[in-house]
Amino acid sequence: MHSLRVARGLLGRQFAAIAAVIAFSSILSWLLAKAVDLSVGFRAEEEYASVPGAEQERAYDFRTSERLGALVSGRPVSSDDELVRRIAALLRTRRGPGE
Structure with a gap:
């Protein structure tokens, strides 16, 4: 006890x-x-606002991974040229207008 x-x-x-x-x-x-x-x-936010390229930052741009999934899950490519065309189209849509 x-x-x-x-x-x-x-x-x-x-x-x-x-x-x-x-x-x-x-x-x-x-x-x-x-x-x-x-x-x-x-004052990190104030200084970060003047960092070059901050407006183009895409660390969490999930649209690209979704589009890549659509690219891969589609029908198989018959040639390397077709694959390159698909990737180029994906990159054009990722950049957006005016880039």
Whole structure:
């Protein structure tokens, strides 16, 4: 019975230590973020707006993968020339008008 009380006391101390570490880490992280914000600021969006080519970024353009799926799932090509024509057509539609 005595060992059970000791174990419960130890578990309570461990939970208190966990809470203290979480509180300390949160407060310190907030203070560091505030210091960075006051000194140089968080201005990534403003700087990113002037990056050349940002308007052409297509990292998550899923239309291309869908069109490639349609290209592959269609009937088999009879020649390399037909395959090249299909790929060229796909690239033309991906670039869009005026590019």
